[in-house]
Amino acid sequence: MTDGLTRQQVAWRIAQDMTDGSFVNLGIGQPELVANFLPEDREIIFHSENGILGMGPEPAPEDIDEELINAGKKPITLLPGGAIFHHADSFSMIRGGHIDACVLGAFQIAENGDLANWSIGSSGVPAVGGAMDLAVGAKRVLVMTDHCTKKGEPKLVEKCSYPLTGPGVVNTVYTDLAVIDVTPEGFLVRERVENLPFEELQNRTGARLTLANDWHPLTAP
């Protein structure tokens, strides 16, 4: 996928859509990169499902505390203003609609907003974690993903073939090639990389795309 953005650039692009003062949950893996691109003069409060608000950056090696970790089990820090709470309270925040946005990875996203990101079917150990709660609970569910799989198969599809995480939950998909809203009419391309013709973007997508009238070029520093 040399036509598109790097993962760092996609993370940067998502960071631009985070509102000042919002409460954000970043999923495990790629979405964690988003935290690196928030301007220092803005306050976004990060939530971690294991009972933390006000999560700060990774600590220096000598400051690692095993009892201060994020959902991905990695060491973190706590910012002034941070708070600790138990798991039932933490998921009350998620399920109760208090998280302004979450950023999740995906295996597949369907044009009706269905999300599949926890299981590839019968093989493997079925592990769901907090993904289903985030999918139904966050006010905005943003997906960060490569536009296609490593084998070149589309991840944006008419209907998910993998087991669902949540039906009709995705608001916006950020890929290396485009920023795409899920609308009642299906996938709406709001931004796309300029060096790739729209027809080629469509070819790499498993469902019909509509190009927004006011679409912008997708660029990132």
Place this chain on the structure above:
Amino acid sequence: MTDGLTRQQVAWRIAQDMTDGSFVNLGIGQPELVANFLPEDREIIFHSENGILGMGPEPAPEDIDEELINAGKKPITLLPGGAIFHHADSFSMIRGGHIDACVLGAFQIAENGDLANWSIGSSGVPAVGGAMDLAVGAKRVLVMTDHCTKKGEPKLVEKCSYPLTGPGVVNTVYTDLAVIDVTPEGFLVRERVENLPFEELQNRTGARLTLANDWHPLTAP
């Protein structure tokens, strides 16, 4: 009711049945007297529905704190080991079966254990407070009451005529005349004041009483 115990004596009698280390909720009114009769060398932990464990005695007037009150809205103190929590947690303790015993007042108790203690029907403002939660949640529901109303009507009855607080919830009734268990066979008198013949106790009761084979005289200092 000069035949029986004073309210202080009934409170003393109930206090004797409190197990060391148990968690006890005392209802508003008469039941509050029970706290006065616990031997100093024993630890009973009192729960107050408004978010307190480890409630201590009434403070000296100069130590009154308006933000430290019991369910009856009276000033209290907090013992070492006490804890404060919010209302949902407080009623989780009650409804979740964590309170070993509660002592409630009553308008009527039926022979099947039905309790009526919150409403006398259509007149008056319907106020229930925490009574229904205590009735279904405490492991043992003890009732402290005069054996009859001021008008001489029985409070222990075949069927409650007042609206129920909870069906089949009462374990033991402590009155000025007797200590009576609610059993699958109805009211079982375990203790009664000696100067009142059993027939007279039966006359003052609105449901059939059985005298336990191992009944004891009801006495109190």
Place this chain on the structure above:
Amino acid sequence: MGKTCGVSSARSNESEAGMIDKIVASVAEAVRNIKDGDTVFISGFGDAGNPTELVHALIDQGTKDLTLVNNNAGNGFVGLAALLNTGRVRKMICSYPRSSQSIVFEDLYHAGKIELETVPQGTLAERIRAAGAGIAGFYTPTSAGTPLAEGKEIRNFDGRDHVLELPLAADVALVKAETADRWGNLTYRLAARNFGPIMCMAAKCSIAQTRKILPLGDIPPEQVVTPSIFVDQVVEAPHPMSERNAILNGERYP
């Protein structure tokens, strides 16, 4: 953010553009956007935890046709009782609307001028929490077999009847805290905690009056009782009225 109240907050000295600041300058400003017909949570149990200054500001603001949720129904002629006394409250939802000094409510009730929904105290607390926690309904044994379960779905679990109860949300929560910071973290003092934490969870806009506003980071993270995400506005009220003394002195508001 987290929730939006549509209130532009006055910025405290500590913060700058791009920084979160939920501190507002006055109780009047805090309650400004409460609208006719709103459902309003009011924290407190007895004399502990009543947000009296916010309630008085709401009286001054003049909104009408309110539904109020509190454990009780006010005492004397201050705070909640004074708000009821304006005649601007359509409905009261509470567990125990009776006390020796609950004069205003009782008069309105007997005159048919206010609607009452009596809810068992634990069910009231759990319904509020459910609204904040994204739970659409729950089964409780409380009130099964009593008149308060009439008209509600009854379901037997393990041989015991339970009542289906639904979440109780509000447009606004008015609560009394002890300390707060500009992110909205709260602590409460002793039994003033009562309904505050769960009411903040379940209102679209949660407004806390607080004795002290502390610099961000001064509330130890493990001691935060209501995390920032549940709070929208914070206003300092360093010397809250003692409703108990006010009632003893026969005071009335306004």
Place this chain on the structure above:
Amino acid sequence: MGKTCGVSSARSNESEAGMIDKIVASVAEAVRNIKDGDTVFISGFGDAGNPTELVHALIDQGTKDLTLVNNNAGNGFVGLAALLNTGRVRKMICSYPRSSQSIVFEDLYHAGKIELETVPQGTLAERIRAAGAGIAGFYTPTSAGTPLAEGKEIRNFDGRDHVLELPLAADVALVKAETADRWGNLTYRLAARNFGPIMCMAAKCSIAQTRKILPLGDIPPEQVVTPSIFVDQVVEAPHPMSERNAILNGERYP
């Protein structure tokens, strides 16, 4: 009391007859009465909050046919993973039984030697809380329309499908606390809090290992996280194992 474990507690120096003392002398004594077939909650998330010393004591004790509840399914060959490795666990209930070092569980699972119930993390937490709070069932939007809702009752509230979930109780909870007193009040350190408070609420017998035991009254009442009523036994474990380091060093238990 509050709950009974059938364990006679060793009395600490501080207490006398008639006084409450939940302190036991050793982890071995604490887990003594756990029985074959019991369901056991184990607190912890990642490396934070694992009651490793209690889990190792349970391995030594030899009970079998257990059902375990934890967010994960153990890492390396210590703690929960070591308990699984004894072959004495019949079933695992968790949200995320997959990690780079979840070797023991994955081998058992693929060999068909352990049953797995995968529960969404928020539903797991809420089911545990429900069991502790006397709630017989609740409706959550989580998992509606997914394979994890198959066989469960679906009900629509306000146009949105919800799943009926039932409480999850246990015979025993093993949790890791930071401080405790002889009544059983607990505090937790940072993200080691996670499942501890709700697991203590929902087990017949809740056992806490704690870094420090403090004199009664030294935990400020407003800072108690798990109140005494939810705790049955407390045992001091001043230097709990770092599972992270143990795994890095290739340690195994026993």
